[in-house]
Amino acid sequence: MTHSLLLNLRNLVCGYQGHRVVQQISLHLNAGDIGCLLGPSGCGKTTTLRAIAGFEPVQEGEIQLAGEVISCAGFTLAPEKRRIGMVFQDYALFPHLTVAENVAFGIRKHPQRERITAELLELVKLSHLAQRYPHELSGGQQQRVALARALAPEPQLLLLDEPFSNLDVELRRKLSHEVRDILKARGTSAVLVTHDQEEAFAVSDHVGVFRNGHLEQWDTPYNLYHEPLTPFVASFVGQGYFIRGQLLTPETVQTELGVIQGNRAYTCPTGSSVEVLLRPDDIVYTPASELKATITGKTFLGASTFYRLQLPTGSPLEAIFPSHIDHLPGEQVGISVAAEHLVIFPTGDNSSLEPEPASSGVRRYSEAS
Numbered sequence: 001m002t003h004s005l006l007l008n009l010r011n012l013v014c015g016y017q018g019h020r021v022v023q024q025i026s027l028h029l030n031a032g033d034i035g036c037l038l039g040p041s042g043c044g045k046t047t048t049l050r051a052i053a054g055f056e057p058v059q060e061g062e063i064q065l066a067g068e069v070i071s072c073a074g075f076t077l078a079p080e081k082r083r084i085g086m087v088f089q090d091y092a093l094f095p096h097l098t099v100a101e102n103v104a105f106g107i108r109k110h111p112q113r114e115r116i117t118a119e120l121l122e123l124v125k126l127s128h129l130a131q132r133y134p135h136e137l138s139g140g141q142q143q144r145v146a147l148a149r150a151l152a153p154e155p156q157l158l159l160l161d162e163p164f165s166n167l168d169v170e171l172r173r174k175l176s177h178e179v180r181d182i183l184k185a186r187g188t189s190a191v192l193v194t195h196d197q198e199e200a201f202a203v204s205d206h207v208g209v210f211r212n213g214h215l216e217q218w219d220t221p222y223n224l225y226h227e228p229l230t231p232f233v234a235s236f237v238g239q240g241y242f243i244r245g246q247l248l249t250p251e252t253v254q255t256e257l258g259v260i261q262g263n264r265a266y267t268c269p270t271g272s273s274v275e276v277l278l279r280p281d282d283i284v285y286t287p288a289s290e291l292k293a294t295i296t297g298k299t300f301l302g303a304s305t306f307y308r309l310q311l312p313t314g315s316p317l318e319a320i321f322p323s324h325i326d327h328l329p330g331e332q333v334g335i336s337v338a339a340e341h342l343v344i345f346p347t348g349d350n351s352s353l354e355p356e357p358a359s360s361g362v363r364r365y366s367e368a369s
């Protein structure tokens with residue numbers, strides 16, 4: 001597999017009626033990789049995807065595909081000349097064509113169209129439904145037809161706009177893994193738009209977190225979770241709480257959970273106030289610990305149990321313990337912190353104190369603190 005640069009967005013600005021919706025976005029995707037644009041509703045993900053497809057003009061900056069400029073101010077290469085395929089949220093299948101005819105639509109004049117169609121139907125596990133019509137298929141099956149149809153002309157890049165959002169949670173999860181396997185099996189590069197973090201992580205090699213038209217971080221799922229560059233990324237990706245602390249030395253922070261050791265030197269001045277990100281997997285069940293927390297709620301997840309905890313000061317925390325550790329709400333448990341990748345941000349950054357919309361994301365501090 002090659003790792004050459006395929007898609008390169010350089011300082012991209014685009015929007016509607018002169019209004020700048022997407023502001024100075026830069027990102028790149030290597031051939032064979034899957035990227036994802038993630039962020040809350042209205043932050044500019046679809047606008048960026050449409051600009052890559054050639055449906056929206058670019059106001060500033062440029063888009064390069066395989067080294068060629070396909071969009072810049074005053075120039076937009078027509079969508080059909082880009083060798084870019086698209087899969088939409090609503091499948092957009094042709095209702096009067098069979099499954100096989102839908103898949104073959106973009107390669108009607110190709111001498112090998114029957115062979116290619118049969119191969120793709122096998123890839124998406126729909127060979128047995130080749131003669132059905134779209135209305136005779138489930139939503140998940142329709143989306144697999146749409147994927148096969150988009151792959152048939154062998155696009156250089158596939159764009160997927162919220163492809164699973166019409167499906168129920170279980171099917172979304174299953175299909176998102178399947179789609180990754182299919183794209184990887186063919187070495188197809190793709191960019192996906194979603195506001196579902198789990199989906200972004202399941203499918204992508206790189207994820208871009210958008211906020212108000214800006215790209216806050218373009219990185220691997222691992223780095224977004226463990227090394228978020230901004231409080232917003234920390235909040236949008238994953239769960240947990242921020243607690244307040246004070247930097248004791250470049251590597252250690254004094255908090256109400258005691259002194260927490262990070263694995264690097266932090267750049268803010270010793271003695272400064274910081275906020276420390278504690279994710280549920282940073283909190284370890286430690287019966288002998290002097291540090292106790294009260295269980296305020298729990299959710300059994302099968303292999304593990306998700307506990308909502310409260311510290312003696314009233315600060316809330318979340319923790320994931322192996323599910324054989326079974327305690328009732330109201331009980332006290334000993335805990336310790338094992339935050340290998342300790343994430344801290346200096347306080348006083350006003351943007352970091354905005355309330356975050358994601359109810360499943362990171363909460364900032366206790367109401368009681």
Ligand SMILES: Nc1ncnc2c1ncn2[C@@H]1O[C@H](COP(=O)(O)OP(=O)(O)OP(=O)(O)O)[C@@H](O)[C@H]1O
Nearest residue numbers: 016017021039040041042043044045046047048195
């Ligand atoms: N055709 C249009 N004309 C004018 N404004 C638009 C148009 N399409 C989108 N917008 C605006 O641009 C902003 C970004 O929209 P966009 O669809 O890119 O967001 P998004 O991140 O994809 O959101 P969602 O997750 O809800 O689809 C929004 O404020 C939206 O109202």
